[in-house]
Every structure is written in C-alpha cells, then in structure tokens.
Amino acid sequence: MFAVYAAEPNAESPLDSLTIGERPAPNVPDGWVEVSVSAASLNMHDLWTLRGVGIKPDQFPMILGCDGAGTLPDGTEVVLHSVVGDPDWRGDETLDPRRTLLTEKHQGTFAEKVVVPRRNAVPKPPGLSTVQASVMGTAWLTAYRMLFTKSGLRPGQTMLVQGASGGVSTALVQLGRAAGMRVWVTGRTETKRAIAEKLGAHATFPSGERLPERVDAVFETVGDATWSHSMRSLKPGGVIVVSGSTSGPNPGADLQRLFFLQLQVVGSTMGTRDELADLLAFVSEAGISPEIGLELPMDQAQEGFRAMLDGDTPGKIVFTL
Template sequence: MFAVYASTPNKEDPLASLAVGERPDPDVPEGWVRVAVRAASLNMHDLWTLRGVGIKPEQFPMILGCDGAGVLDDGTEVVLHSVIGDPAWRGDETLDPKRTLLTEKHQGSFAEHVVVPARNALPKPDGLSFAEAACMGTAWLTAYRMLFVKSGLQPGQTMLVQGASGGVATALVQLGKAAGFRVWATGRTEEKRAIAERLGAHDTFEPGARLPERVDAVFETVGKATWSHSMKSLKPGGIVVISGATSGDASSAELQRLFFLQLRVAGSTMGTRDELADLLQFCALRDVRPQIGAELPFSDAKQGFEAMLNGQTAGKIVFTG
C-alpha cells in the first residue's frame, strides 16, 4: 500500500529520512479494526519520529501519522484516537506507563490503511469533513484537555495563548472563544496575530509584550522562548498549563515568583478516549471547526513537513488521499 514513512532516524536532518512509497499491507489482530484513511493531519510528533525521538532504531521504517479519519470495512466513518494503552489498564490512559502512540510502536495513519484497537475508532460526526475530523485526535484533544480538564478556568476569565499559529494554539483560541473565555494570544508576525484574531482572539500581542492586565491562565506549548513572559503574565494564584516545549526547556523556573504569588503549573499530555468523544460533541454543539492552514495530497507530504519544520504554519496541515 502507499504510505509516507520514516526510513531511518536522522537527528540532524529529519527530512532526509522522509520517504514516500510502498509499504506492506497491515495485518488486523483480534480486537483491532482496519481503517481506510481519508485524511490525516501532521503533528510535531512526526518530526520527532523522523529524528528518532521516542522510537527505537530497530522499529524503522515507521509509517508516520498519529491522527486520521476514515472508513471501517463495514462503511462506518470514524475518527482515530491515537493513544494506545495496555488492555489491562483501567482509568485515564494518558497515565498508563505502558501507553504508546501511533508511530511509536504501531504503524501510523499516513497510509492507505491503518489498524487500531476497536475502541480507538470513534464515530465521526456528520458535520465534520474527513479533513476536519483528522485534526481532532492530537492537537485539538491536547487543547481540550488543557482548557477543560486542567486549567479550572470559568467563563468570563482571561486566558493567554502563547505562539498562536500552530495546531494546539489555534485550537485553544477557538475552544476558548466558544466556551466564553476572554482570549488573548501572542504571535511572532502580524500575519499570525491576524489569524488568531480571525479565529476569535479578543486581542493579540507581540511575544514578550506587556499585557494590559494579568491573566488567569496561560497556555504554553513553546517553552524556553516564552516561559518567563508566561510567569510574569499571571495573576496571583493563576495557572500555566503546558503541553510542549518546542523552543526547548526553560532556563529558569522562576521559583521565587512561583511560590510568592502562589502560582500553579500543570503538565498536560494528549487526552483520553472519553475526552475525544466530548470534544467531538462540543464542536458539533457549538459549530466549531478546526483551522486548516494547508491541505495537501499524501504525495506532497514533504511540502507540509518543510512548512512545519520552518514554523510556517497557520493552523493544521492535513494530508488527503
């Protein structure tokens, strides 16, 4: 079958390991289902896989892609949940020490077919296109958990989204607006700030800019480049929710500010199957649709990877068959 895959790990030049071509058709273990992929979205995790992060060298070649939407053999339209846990685990699967994602142990969704446990294929809402549904499983689920499970925000309170042009950040802006929060965002360029405002941000600022007032919560995916600004932007008792550090680890934890102002820091990773089901229902009820910055055929996958590597995103990058 046709697939987009990582041929070998390459830490220094990840795109050199990106391959497009034929891979073996997948077997379908008992309790799993085969999905004919109609659309799949690109995540930073795919670049990490190309670099060999979170995957052993002997597991290459690895078909890329955590997210996707498609059709079961019986014709059911589904959305993929990419967190695959130990079948014996009970409770929040993101806390399962044996959990894994598609592309870490199991072949991913950038292919004609992908196989997943039956519970990881959720019914696709009629109102979502395959391309829109393919955005939900990683970036949008991550944003949903950060906002509704971790932050403790109440409608009317103010949130700040750092670096609001990537997949998680644009999802936070849209979900925050739909939930009744006052949404502020930072962006490196006028174009990126304009995108955030078009998606519902009430105001936007340059990175590091002094805000009109302090906020109740900051949502972080950037890390080192924005961490100090995030800490300084919080009201006493406020919270930073962090799900990534694309610019690297923070050089200072700002512990004095943390304890003196009684700030809170919460880590957040992906989300559960039930949270994905709730997210899909929320988007249907509030008529929220993901921002798709680019839609490309799988054969042009390298173009999408180059855009993500160079920070040239304006929402989700989606591949279609």
C-alpha cells in the same frame, strides 16, 4: 499499500529519511480494526519520529501519522485516537506508564490502511467533514484537555495563549472563544497575530509585551522563550498549563514568584478516548471550523513536511487520500 514513512532515523536532516512508496498491508489482531484512511494530519511528533526521538531504531521503517479519519469495513466513519494503552490498564490512559502512540510502536495513519484497537476508532459526528475530523486526535485533543480538564477556567475569565499560529494554539483560541473565555494571544509577527484575531482572539500582543492586566491562566507550548513572560502575566493564584516546550525544555522556574503568588504549574499530555469523543461533540455542536493551513494529496507529503519544518503555515496541515 501506499504509505508515507520514515525509512530510518536521521537526527540532522530528518526530511532525508522521509519516503513515499509501498509498505506491506497491515494484519488485524484480535480486538483491533482496520480503517481505510480518508485524511490524516501532520504533527510535530512526525518530525521527531523522522529524527529518531521517542522510537527505537529497530522500529524502522515506520509509517508516519498520529491523526486521521476514515471508514471501517462496514462503512462507519471514524476518527482515530492515537494513544494506545496497555489492555489491562484501567483509568486515564495518558497516565499508563506502558502507553504508546501511533508511530512509536504501531504503524501510523499516512497510508491507505491503518489498524488500531477497536476503542481507538471513535465515531465521527455528521457535523464534521473528514478533513476537519482528521485534525482532532493530537493538537485539538491536547488543547481540549489543557482547557477543560486541567485549567479550571470558567466562562468569562481571561486566558493567554503563548504563540499564535501552531496547531495547539489555534485550537485553544477557537475552543476558548466558543466556551466563553476572554482570549488573549501573543505572536511574533503581525501576520500570526492577525490569524489569531480571525479565529476569535479578543486581543493579541507581540511576544513578551507587557499585558494590560494579569490573566487567570496561561497556556504554554513554547517553553524557555516565553516562560518568564508567562509567570509575570498571571494573577495571584493563577495557573500555567504546559503541554510542550518547543523553544527549550529548561526555563528558569522563578520559584520566588511561584510560591509568593501561589501560582500553579500543571502538566498536560494528549488526552483520553472519552475526552476525544467529548471534543468531537463540542466542535460539531458549536459549529467550530478548525483552521486548516494547508491541504495536500498524500503523495505530496514532502511539501507538507517542509512547510511544518519552516514554521510558516498557520493551523493544521492535512494530507488526503
């Protein structure tokens, strides 16, 4: 079976571990289904897997890819939910201490076939193309949960997205605009800020620049480099929703501002199967077209990984089969 996989962990030079070749076809356990992959999207998580983060050494070789869309044996088109929980867990699977993701314990989506628990194959709405659907399961689901489950924002309120061009950031811009928020975005370059404006941002600002007024919520995936700005940008009683820390995980907390202005800091990780189904319905009904920065055949995956590592590609990178 054709696949793109990590041969071994390589913390210093992750792309040296990236391998394109043949892997054994998967077995299908009871309660699981086989999906023929049509398209799959790249995430930072895949680079972390190549580095050996979040995966045990004895799990290699590991087929990469958390996200994807494809077809069941009966022809049903599905979108893949990458959070795999304990079968005995009840409730929000992101809170399951034994949860895992595709590529951490189970083989991923960068292959001709992938097997997932039956509930993780979510029907694809007809209003989404396969390529569009393939980006929903990680970055877009993370953005959806941050905005609609965690932030408490109402239409008409102002949201600030720190970072203009990543997968979660572009999803937040498009979802926020479609939901009636006033969307502000920061970005390091004019090019990245222009992308955010094209996607629906009402205003964009250079990273760290003082805003015209304070906002109701800030959406953080950057961490140390933007944290101080995020804290200063909030109205009293406002909320920062955090789902990542790409520039460093230990920013100064600014506790005096936190308690004096009664700010909230809320963590958010991925999303549930039900949230993914709601996200798919919302994107389809709202006519949102996810930003695809690069689309490549899967046998050219090396080029896509290099583009993500260099950080110059806006939106999502998708591999097709």
